[in-house]
Amino acid sequence: MILQKTFRDNHLTKRKVINTGELDRYIVKNNHEAIISHEVFAEAERVRKAKSLQKVSPSIQNQYAFKGMMRCGICGRAYVRKTTPSKYIWKCSLSVTKGKDTCASKQVPDSIIIEASNRILNKTDFDEKQFNSKVKAIEVMPEHRLIFHMKDGLNKEYLWQTSRSDSWTNEMKEQARIRAINQMKGRVQHG
Numbered sequence: 601m602i603l604q605k606t607f608r609d610n611h612l613t614k615r616k617v618i619n620t621g622e623l624d625r626y627i628v629k630n631n632h633e634a635i636i637s638h639e640v641f642a643e644a645e646r647v648r649k650a651k652s653l654q655k656v657s658p659s660i661q662n663q664y665a666f667k668g669m670m671r672c673g674i675c676g677r678a679y680v681r682k683t684t685p686s687k688y689i690w691k692c693s694l695s696v697t698k699g700k701d702t703c704a705s706k707q708v709p710d711s712i713i714i715e716a717s718n719r720i721l722n723k724t725d726f727d728e729k730q731f732n733s734k735v736k737a738i739e740v741m742p743e744h745r746l747i748f749h750m751k752d753g754l755n756k757e758y759l760w761q762t763s764r765s766d767s768w769t770n771e772m773k774e775q776a777r778i779r780a781i782n783q784m785k786g787r788v789q790h791g
């Protein structure tokens with residue numbers, strides 16, 4: 601049975617009009633007792649949608665935040681996310697599909713991209729909405745450099761360290777980061 605085949609176009613005239621798409625039609629199976637109102641249907645839809653959003657885990661959301669936004673600074677291909685037993689990493693898609701000898705780019709842990717984004721956006725927690733509103737693309741450069749191409753036209757650089765560089769103090773890291781950003785700013789202004 602199809603509900604809302606007809607509707608009253610006006611509460612005053614109560615004229616019945618054939619529904620040719622002005623209103624949603626509902627197909628209800630076993631309609632003997634299960635006739636649901638528009639409100640109940642809308643509420644059920646709202647609950648269903650809210651539930652489906654809850655199912656998305658933070659890591660999946662991050663994947664979508666960075667997906668299509670990261671590219672290889674060496675070969676220009678997209679960076680894609682891969683799963684290792686312990687973490688998510690991002691790799692140049694050329695080296696993933698054609699072998700690691702095809703591109704000299706390095707993999708970047710997902711956690712580093714989140715950390716870099718937070719530092720660049722001056723946030724303590726990752727905020728996907730803000731990220732999307734500010735960042736156009738992330739370019740993965742050699743020597744642990746990430747270049748954030750911002751939507752306002754500026755480029756911001758972030759240097760990250762591997763575990764081998766753990767002897768760096770936080771102060772040294774911060775100095776290197778600021779130096780890199782200043783160099784980048786100079787390049788943009790004078791270039």
Ligand SMILES: [Zn+2]
Binds near residue numbers: 705
């Ligand atoms: Zn590459």
